[in-house]
Amino acid sequence: MTVTPDIVLVLCVLLVVIILFIIDRVRVDVVGIIVMVGLPLLGLVTPQQAVSGLSSNAVVSIIAVIIIGAGLDRTGVMNRLARLILRFAGKRESRITAMVSGTVAVISGFMQNIGAAALFMPAARRIASQTGIPVAHILLPMAYCAIIGGTLTLVGSSPLILLNDLLVVQGKSYEHFGMFSMTPIGIMLIIAALIYFYLLGKKILPGCKQIRERGPLSPLLDKTYHEVGKIYEMVIPENGFTKKSLGQLRIRANYACTVLAAYNHVTHKRIVAPLSEDELSPGDCLAVVGPPMFVEKLARDFGWIYKDELKVFADDLAPANAGIMEGIVTPRSALIGKRVGDFQFRRKYGVSPLAIFMGHEITVSDLSVQTVSEGNALLLHGKWSAFHRLKDQNDLVFTEPIRGEEIREDKATAALTCLAISLFMILVLNIQLSIALFFGALCMVLSGVLSIDEAYLSVDWMTVFLLAGLIPLGLAFENTGAAKLIADSLMHMLGVPSPIVLLASIALLTSFFTLFTSNVGATVLLVPLSMNLALSCGCDPRAAAMTVALAASNTFVLPTHQVNALIMRPAGLRPIDYLKAGAGMTIIFLIVLVAGMRIFF
Incomplete structure (x- = not known):
């Protein structure tokens, strides 16, 4: 196959995207939009293909699962999960990271990794807030393990789901893989990832300072x-x-x-x-x-x-859940002329009065008998949800924004039911991921877990436009023949390699493709090529096909995978952070994958 101007052009676009990601001068979602607009103008994709990312299964699924996660968080479900994890892991960063990442990895083996990561993300952020651990130190290992978790079972990732349908080459159909044929290799990969972050986490993760919990006052x-x-x-x-x-x-x-x-x-x-x-x-x-x-x-x-270290009340009084606010008595407040004790703040609203500021004096010990006047300031402690209820009474004007949001614990059962319905539709009824998840998100709104405005506000549009913009780049690779040219050239260069070299080359090529194209597209393209090459070398074509399907999960050095994109903003990550942490993970993944293939296949 010859090199055409379109192939050169799409490779130049790829180079520009990589440079923009590395220098980090343009926000990643803007890079995605540039790609989305630029590719049809260059004639590399059709206008319909350029905007197809906005309606892709991956992007729609992300929107839906973020809404579901917001509903679970708003009802306190993720708070309980965070409490459970902290009970077993304590406050040690390494134990918390291993527990969260390992749990998400196992769940990813039985459901789409984006769903597992998105559902655990609110809990991970609450844990970071309560322990002072930088949120990136929990979310980035969690994201990598969610991606790797897709290698545990035949239904863990789209490439593995497709694999058995692609085991036909030269008119011959090969034996299908079982549900857990790849599980030993998947376990090896997860263990390797956990060891990698345990040993090198502080060196490779973003160097943000650990958040120290300040005193109760701002x-x-x-x-x-x-x-x-x-x-x-x-x-x-x-x-x-x-x-x-x-x-x-x-x-x-x-x-x-x-x-x-x-x-x-x-x-x-x-x-x-x-x-x-x-x-x-x-x-x-x-x-x-x-x-x-x-x-x-x-x-x-x-x-x-x-x-002075909270243990029993570590969750209830954590800065993410409770705090101290100052409220100024308004001219029309029902407090005016009453004593502080008569207003029964604890009984009515679940907040504790701490002090009153009148004129230039602060009173603490005789607080309950003090008569309130307009303009007095009351210092109160309570859960953020209690302050939200108190704010609606218009008796006080708070001097700072209320940090938390009202937790609708009475809707927790409804939120879990919405999630269970979505999972049932995905795992049992085999309904397309995006439709099943959007049905769950819709149920969140209809059941009153979230209002429709809250659902809209929960979506991270930076993630949406980043992925929607990069999907057409993968289509451009396929449209122009650039993907096939690169694959054919590498296969031609290999000649008749040894089994180790063959598997390593296939894994490396697949890893490259999945950074810029969809893992499904890379799998469909490379499985037949790798099986043909394996036959010509006298190697097992099924092992070559499995290598492609597993290596399609080796995508860590750029925020192009949907899971990596999902955590980018919540974790405060930059593209260079993925490169720093993902380079070593990519190499380890390749080594463990090839070793596992040789051992088990």
């Missing part, structure tokens, strides 16, 4: 209310304490500390903003906020054990 509020202190966790020993109510203890009046949460060791129930009549027993736990010297005196007087 920098703005800390200037005024610095005497409020820090949040401490207190444990009541089993001996030496008689059951009492919080009101009887008079903690605020005597120690200028405020009880933020209580834990009952018998019922295992945690209450944020507990009431004065709630009782404490030996073995229970409290979260209090106050100056260190007063907290120390409180613990000494009652014989309690205190620490």
Whole structure:
């Protein structure tokens, strides 16, 4: 096959795209749009092909699965998942990364990897927020393992699903692969990836600083209310304490500390903003906020054990879930003329008053008897969802944006049902991925889990346009014959290689193609070529075909794979970060794949 001007032109476009990704001067979604517009103007694809990416199965699936993930997050399902992971993994980055990545990899073996990654992404972001681990250090290994997880079973990725239909060459049909024929190799690849990130994670992952959890006050509020202190966790020993109510203890009046949460060791129930009549027993736990010297005196007087690291309340009082807000009393507020205690903030809204700022004085200990006037400032602690409810009453104007959003825990069952319906349609009814996922997203809206506006706002359009723009580039490779030319040239250069060289060459060629073209297109093109070459070399054509299907998952050095694109913005990644982390992963993937093929095939 000869080199045509169109082939040269499409290779130049590819080179420009790579350069733009590396120098990172143009945002990646803008690069995608440039490709989408430029290819039809150059005559390399038709106008219909240029915009076909916007309606492709991959892009539509991403939109739908992001909406489903947003619904699960909004109902608190991902919060519970994050809590479960932290319970087993603690706060060690290596253990958290391994647990999240390994779990997503296994799930990816039985459903599309984009779905597994998108569903776990909200939980991973919450874990990062609660532990202070940079979110990229969790999301990037998770994304790579989600991609690799597609090599675990015959239904784990599109190339493997197609594989048995392509096992025909020179008029002969070869034995089909079973559901778990490739599983040993997939397990080897996942283990290799986990070891890779465990050993080199700090060197290859983006060098962002670990987020240290600041005090309970924002920098703005800390200037005024610095005497409020820090949040401490207190444990009541089993001996030496008689059951009492919080009101009887008079903690605020005597120690200028405020009880933020209580834990009952018998019922295992945690209450944020507990009431004065709630009782404490030996073995229970409290979260209090106050100056260190007063907290120390409180613990000494009652014989309690205190620490400044939250364990029991690590999730409930994490910055992602709760915090402190300052509210200014409005002219039409129902608070005016009432005492702070009369308004019952804890009982009505689930928030704890910490202090009141009147004129130039801040009051903490005698807070409940203070009479509120217009313009006074109240300092309150509670869950972000509680602040959202309080904001709607128009009694207070908050001086800072409320960080969280209202969690609709009553809709958690509906959200899980929507997800289960989508998975049933995909795995049992064999309905196309995009249709099944969009049906689940639609159910999220119709069941009230999300409003339609919230569904629109949840979609990351940068990811959508990046992928939609790169899909036509793969079509241009096929239209111009550039893909076939490269494949034929390499096969011709190989001559009669040894089995190891043959498998390594096939894996390398497939890995190159899947960076810029769809993995399905690369598989359809390269399986027949590799099987023919294997026959001419006296090698097993089925092994060559399997190598192509598995190597189609070796796409780590650019954000062109849909999973890599999905996490790019949430993780704050740049194309150069993929190159840095993905180069080593690509090499390891090739080595382990070829070794596994030789061992098991």
